Amino acid sequence: MLSLENITKRYGAITALDGVSLQIEAGEFFGLLGPNGAGKSTIMSLVAGLRAPDAGRITLNGQPMSAARPEARASLGLVPQHIALYPKLSAEQNLRIFGQLYGLGGAILRDRVNEGLEAMQLADRRRDPVSTFSGGMQRRLNIIAALLHRPKLLLCDEPTVGVDPQSRNAIFDFLEKLNREGLTVIYSTHYMEEATRLCTRIGIIDHGKIPALGTLDELLLKLPFEEEIRFPRTEATTALVAKLGAHGSVEPGDEHYRFRPQPGYKLSNFYQLTESLGLPARLFTSQRPTLEALFLHLTGRNLRE
């Protein structure tokens, strides 16, 4: 459905995107996971046709996606990273304006506005100015505004920043429902949990490059270890850490250590070692590694910095 080939985008001296390639199929829920400044919003703005790439090609359904094709843009919805609403106008007025810009009117517009407000539980506040809404409510409205014209492809640029858990769940449920009904979604975030929960495929993005791309399982396979072992940071475990160094990496946290064994290292060896040091087995929890670990492995940095 959407394809980016070798996209490069610069802002003066800053290279925001450096040879990015992506293929997104219809019906996917695609995640872009990366820290601030990675280039997520830049990808969104290029796909939305707000900017032109310095090099490379973007096609939507095989057609070049350029500023000159307003019809192509009608099949596309953008949820901007900022809350792009008129704060002094009511929720309903905002939706009506954005709907009308897409050529909607009459009963269709009225129905869609109602549907959106109902789905996001904003119907009872429809006449209130947006400036009186909580951050979470504004975020929900921000999403509805991008869906009025029933796009085929929805670009969600960090739609849950600063949102309470309740709103967040409402947003997730809503987007998952739309995706089941056939909407293709590109969803950018710096929250590993969101990408894990929502996305069928994830691209890890950092410094304008996509070093890893695939389903969650495919991505985690890129890690040289299949499990992480977590244990408390105490005097007793210090001796263990000293011995583990040769078999993998130990990452110190505030209260815990995370041990990531080297490929081929047998966990039975690990438990022999702990037994020999007289450490009880209940101190240790084994976990499936996370995208956080993958990001650290790929970039040497934490996702949230």
Next chain:
Amino acid sequence: MRTILVLVRKDFANFFRNKAAVSLTFAVPFALIWLFGAVFGVNRKDSGPTDIPLAVVNASTNPGAEKLIEALKAEKAFKVITKYTADDKTERPLREADLAALMRANEFRFALVIPEDLFSEKTFGLHLKVYTNPRNEIETQLVNGILQKTIFSNVPQLLGQSLIARGRGTIGAERMDKFNQAIADNVARNFGGDPAAIRKGIEQGDFGAGGLGGTGAGGDSLISQVIRVESIQVAGQDVKSPVATRIVGGWAMQFLLFALSAAATALFSERDHGIFHRILAGPVTRAQILWSKFVYGICIGMLQLITLFLAGRILYGIDVEHHIGLLLLICAFAAAACTSFGMLLAAISSSQEAASGLATFLILLMCAIGGAWFPVTLMPEFIQQISKLTLVYWAMEGFSQVLWANASFMELLPTLGFLGGITAVVMTIAVWRFNRGKIFD
């Protein structure tokens, strides 16, 4: 106290980060002082206005009239116009019949007519006619003052002639000549000198009373009793509320400029809310956003002007209803020009603060130069030239043509043309800058 200092330091740090604010704070006072100095002629050694156009028609054959014209020409406040240039570029002396049309066309707003009967053999005293188009209070008073001063200080000689003319009427020309010859002989005998020269002097009315004009208020009032200045107003004579009508244009323009640049710079708040990203991602183009702002500006401007004139109608009785069609037309053009100015500001600024700072500066500047506060004719020549480049000048011209001079559509057309031209040029630059600028980024 420490807390306050920290907060103050924070404000300074923010301030110095904002380059536009910094340059406005330091450069603007200098620029404004310089400008107002230039406008009001502070630095000129010989203060006072220069080169106000004054038409002079001389229908009198009296040599004294020529002297008066010479004196007016020597007066630096006036640029004396005595010739009429016809359509075929031929020149001839100006006639009284030409004045009304030329004054309507605003070639000049003051004219002095020295009529054939400057002085007659029947009555003692002088007869002069002054034509005015008192569009601007300050200008009119000033011109009248200087005109009076010039006439009065040249009048004693003319009065002497008037005396002789009257004598000639009473005792007959031949006896008058004899009488003059006798006096000249007498003067020459008693005081010395050439009798022929003295007689010529007497015939030209020179009784040696040259100081009379300059002897202050007493002299003036004596003279004003013997000079009959007929004052003829060529435009605005039917205007119901002259004072309000004269100044309403200047108010309107200042008001409009502030309101419309605020409307245009609201583009920044929409950008900062990310709204442009949202709507440009849909089937909306940058050009559509800009033109929508332009149309909105014109509508808001029209609304405000209509309200303003309505207030002028209710409070001061300005005659709005008889000019409503042309008034709406000039309002639309003025609003368009002001909107384009606001759009240009938004296009060249990087933030709303920078834009509104720049707006304040430029609006005050344009209003000063364009004549919203102070008549343009009283400013130095080079400022008068710049004046004609400002939209304030042309808009005020238009308001005045419609409300004061009761102009026809054809007469208003050139002014509308200038305003339209300014709008087109400014909008072109603004759109070009917008497309290269950061507002849609």
